[in-house]
Amino acid sequence: MTGIYVHIPFCLQKCNYCDFCSYPSMLSNADSYCDALAREAESYCGKNIFADTIYFGGGTPSILSSMQLGKVLDSIYKNFDISSNVEITIEANPGTVTNEKAKEFKTLGxxxxxxxxxxxxxxxxSILGRIHTADDTEKCYDLLRDAGFENISLDLMYAIPGQNMQSLSSSASQLLNLSPEHISCYGLKIEEGTPFEKMLERGEITEKSDDEYADMYAFICNTLKEAGYSQYELSNFAKKGFESRHNTxxxxxxxxxxxxxAASSKLGSNRFTHIANLESYMKSFENEESYELSNEDEMSEFMFLSLRMTKSGAxxxxxxxxxxxxxxxxxxxAIRKHTSNGMILDEGDRYILAPKAYYISNYVLSDFV
Ligand code: SF4
Incomplete structure (x- = not known):
């Protein structure tokens, strides 16, 4: 079964760390963009693609109207074979969801x-440049629960400039009080071309050291485990049965x-990536980069990605x-090196990363590339 990812590149404002394809103040293009998405979905008509996950990511998909979201979903349903047991995710940002909108998301499926x-x-x-407060997040979460959502994932970021173990611990407690089904944890890296890069150069913020970064990650892993979440992927934690089917x-x-x-596709060994530009995409979604992975590259990719799955492994x-x-x-x-140094465990039918390797996973995984 295939997954369908839909990229919605609109945001209310650009966060200071963001290097994703997202545009603040261009929401007036959303109708035309959704028309283009519907046309792109139509281009898959007759290709008999069976899908059991649909994921609206961004950007901020929750700033679209239900009419716009509905148009794209309709086109997906018309042009793909969608499983009756489909997982349909929408990324939402606090401050962009009203009571009415939360209910509309549910009605849309x-x-x-x-x-x-x-x-x-x-x-x-505020340092991150987010549009919301903690209170907004809690209110938004409650609205989604009231609308009937029984599968909610929350993102938690660590290594934020100015963050310390105490504030991370406090954020983790507040998040756990909400009891979401799924938690994604990301360590902040300062990316080229972002406002954070400039702020770093000007000395307005500092980056966490490798040790601080590892300590924060370890703290999150331990805290979420103690709270009953399974770390099924290096950065993702879930209650039983609530692992993200799409990301898996x-x-x-x-x-x-x-x-x-900017959306990428993988169909067999073929990869397609659209240009990360709103106008180019709307003019011609065919204007894309495409290539075929060699067998060696596919094998590397398999190891690199599947070893991130802490339980199922490779x-x-x-x-x-x-x-x-x-x-x-x-x-x-690579297998000889990392099974003898204890970073990779041979579980009989599969290889998995040893827990001590989670903190240096990039170093271990890079030996498979
Ligand atoms: S909400 Fe997400 S996509 Fe939008 S600017 Fe912030 S980090 Fe980037």
């Missing part, structure tokens, strides 16, 4: 919401179709069925 909480410390939210497709190397500016059987060679033969050196 969304059954999962990923809410960009990021922090429950107003000072940190990326980690397991399943196919996905990306609709919209399945020996799936790898061999897919590539006609065993993991041990394809990655003899």
């Amino acid at each position: 969304f059954n999962r919401v990923s809410l960009g909480a990021q922090s429950f410390c107003d000072k940190e939210l 497709k990326y980690w397991l190397g399943d196919d996905y179709v990306g609709l919209g500016a 399945s020996k059987e799936i790898f061999e069925n897919r590539f006609g060679i065993s993991i041990e033969k394809a990655f003899q050196e």
